[in-house]
Amino acid sequence: MESKTGIVGYGAYIPRLRIKVETIADVWGKDGAAIKAGMKLVEKSLPNIDEDTITIAVHAAHNALHRAGIDPAKIGAIYVGSESHPYAVKPSSTVVAEAIQMSNDYTAADLEFACKAGSAAVQLCMGLVGAGMMEYGLAIGADTAQGAPGDALEYSAAAGGAAFIIGAKKEEMIATIDCTYSFSSDTPDFWRRKLAKYPSHGGRFTGKPAYFRHVESATKGILERTGMKIEDFDYVVFHMPNGKFPSVVAKKFGIPPEKMEAGFVVSKIGNTYSGSSILGLTAVLDIAKPGQKILMTSYGSGAGSDSFVFTVTDAIEKKRNLARTTEEYIKDKVYVPYTTYAKYREKIC
Amino acid sequence: MHKTSVPGVWRRFKNRYQIVGTQCETCKTNFYPPRELCPKCRRGGKISEKKFAGLGKIVTYTRVHAAPAGYEKQVPYAVAIVQLEEGPMLTTQIVDYNTDELKIGQSVRATFRKMYEDGDEGIIHYGTKFTPIRES
Numbered sequence: 001m002e003s004k005t006g007i008v009g010y011g012a013y014i015p016r017l018r019i020k021v022e023t024i025a026d027v028w029g030k031d032g033a034a035i036k037a038g039m040k041l042v043e044k045s046l047p048n049i050d051e052d053t054i055t056i057a058v059h060a061a062h063n064a065l066h067r068a069g070i071d072p073a074k075i076g077a078i079y080v081g082s083e084s085h086p087y088a089v090k091p092s093s094t095v096v097a098e099a100i101q102m103s104n105d106y107t108a109a110d111l112e113f114a115c116k117a118g119s120a121a122v123q124l125c126m127g128l129v130g131a132g133m134m135e136y137g138l139a140i141g142a143d144t145a146q147g148a149p150g151d152a153l154e155y156s157a158a159a160g161g162a163a164f165i166i167g168a169k170k171e172e173m174i175a176t177i178d179c180t181y182s183f184s185s186d187t188p189d190f191w192r193r194k195l196a197k198y199p200s201h202g203g204r205f206t207g208k209p210a211y212f213r214h215v216e217s218a219t220k221g222i223l224e225r226t227g228m229k230i231e232d233f234d235y236v237v238f239h240m241p242n243g244k245f246p247s248v249v250a251k252k253f254g255i256p257p258e259k260m261e262a263g264f265v266v267s268k269i270g271n272t273y274s275g276s277s278i279l280g281l282t283a284v285l286d287i288a289k290p291g292q293k294i295l296m297t298s299y300g301s302g303a304g305s306d307s308f309v310f311t312v313t314d315a316i317e318k319k320r321n322l323a324r325t326t327e328e329y330i331k332d333k334v335y336v337p338y339t340t341y342a343k344y345r346e347k348i349c
Numbered sequence: 350m351h352k353t354s355v356p357g358v359w360r361r362f363k364n365r366y367q368i369v370g371t372q373c374e375t376c377k378t379n380f381y382p383p384r385e386l387c388p389k390c391r392r393g394g395k396i397s398e399k400k401f402a403g404l405g406k407i408v409t410y411t412r413v414h415a416a417p418a419g420y421e422k423q424v425p426y427a428v429a430i431v432q433l434e435e436g437p438m439l440t441t442q443i444v445d446y447n448t449d450e451l452k453i454g455q456s457v458r459a460t461f462r463k464m465y466e467d468g469d470e471g472i473i474h475y476g477t478k479f480t481p482i483r484e485s
Binding site: 016048049050051052054055058059062086087090095098099101332334343344 | 362363366367422423442444445447460461462463464472473475478483
C-alpha cells in the first residue's frame with residue numbers, strides 16, 4: 001500500500017557487552033571457526049545485568065527523539081515490539097512512554113511477532129498517522145533474545161533495538177515511507193510456549209518454508225506493487241537471523257554485496273530479533289544520502305515478513321548527527337567470558 | 350527481598366525515570382531528590398518542579414563487594430556521589446565503565462536501567478544510573 005507518512009526521527013541502541021562465537025563454542029566442544037564460517041557471524045551483543053527490553057527501548061526512543069527534535073507530548077501512539085518483554089502482563093510501552101516524558105494522551109500496546117514485531121509497529125503508526133488521527137507515532141523493536149545453552153541459537157541470539165518516530169509532515173521527514181507490503185502464513189518454525197524459558201525451533205524447517213518463503217515473497221510482492229527493480233535501490237536490508245540467510249536471499253535476487261553491506265549488522269552483534277532488520281535500517285540511515293532508496297524486509301517466525309520502500313530526504317544531513325550512530329554503538333564493546341554471560345542471562349541460577 | 354509499596358514507588362516514577370527534582374524559585378537552589386521545603390528560605394521559599402539534564406561529575410565513589418540482597422550478582426559494582434551540572438548531588442550506581450574511568454571528576458551521563466526486582470513475582474524497578482561520557 002502507498003503511504004503519505006515518513007520517518008521523522010530514528011534511534012538505535014546496542015548494549016556494550018559482547019561474547020565471541022569461539023567462546024561459546026569452546027564451552028560445548030564445538031569448532032568455533034566452523035560455526036563462524038557457517039553462520040557468518042563473529043560475535044553477539046548481550047545485555048548487562050541491569051538491561052532488558054524496556055531499558056533498550058528507552059535508549060533507542062531517546063535517540064529517535066534527539067533526531068526528530070519534537071515534543072514527546074505530541075506522540076499519540078507508542079508500540080513496543082519484542083519477544084522478551086520483561087512482564088508477561090504489564091506493558092513495556094507505558095514504562096517507555098513515562099521515561100521519555102510523553103503526555104498521558106496516547107494509545108499504547110506491546111506487540112509480539114517473533115523477530116518482526118518492530119516493523120509491524122512501524123506499520124501501525126503509519127496507519128494512525130496517515131489517517132490523521134495523531135501527529136506522531138513511536139514504533140520500537142527491541143529484544144534481549146534467549147538461546148538455550150548448547151543450542152544453535154546461543155551463538156546468534158543477541159540484544160539491541162531501534163525506534164522510529166513516524167510523522168506526516170514532509171518537511172520533517174528524514175525518509176519517506178513510499179510503500180509497505182506484508183506476506184504472512186501459519187508456519188510454526190520457531191516458538192516459545194507460555195512459561196518456557198527458551199524458544200524451540202524446527203531446525204532446518206526454519207529455512208525454506210519459513211524465512212526464505214516469506215522474505216522472498218514479501219520482497220517480490222513490494223517490487224511488483226511499486227513497479228520497482230532491485231537496481232532502483234541503493235541499500236537493501238533483510239532480517240538477519242544469522243549472516244548466511246540474508247546473503248542467500250540477496251544472491252537469489254541478484255543484489256550485489258555492496259548494497260547489503262551497510263545494513264549487515266548481524267556479523268558484529270548477532271540477531272537482535274525484533275531489533276534486527278530495523279537496526280540494519282538505522283545503520284543505513286546513518287550513511288545514506290538524500291534521494292537514495294532503501295528496501296527493507298523483516299521476518300518473524302510463525303511466520304511473516306513486512307517489506308518497506310524508503311526514500312531518504314534532504315533533512316537526513318542535519319538530523320543524523322544529533323544522536324549516537326549504530327556504528328558507534330557497535331564499536332563500543334567489552335568482551336565477557338561464558339561464565340559472566342551465563343550468570344547475567346540466568347543460565348546458571 | 351525489596352518488597353516495596355507499589356503506590357509509593359509509582360509516585361516517584363517521574364523523579365526516578367526522568368531526573369525530575371525541585372527548585373526553590375526564591376533562592377534558585379536545585380534539589381534532587383526533590384524537597385518540598387527550601388531549608389534556606391523556609392516559609393519564604395517557593396518550590397517548583399525542575400527537570401535536570403542528566404549530566405554531571407563523579408565527586409567520590411566506592412566499589413561494593415559485599416552486596417545487599419538483590420544485588421549479589423552485580424558485585425563488584427560501583428556506587429558514586431555524582432554532582433549534577435545543575436548543582437544537586439545524588440548517590441547512584443556507575444555502570445558500563447572502564448576501570449580507568451572510575452575516578453573523581455569523571456564526566457558522566459544518566460542512563461535508564463533496571464534497579465532491582467521484587468523477587469520473581471513482584472514489580473520490576475527502573476530508574477537512573479550513570480555511565481562515563483566516552484568519545485566514540
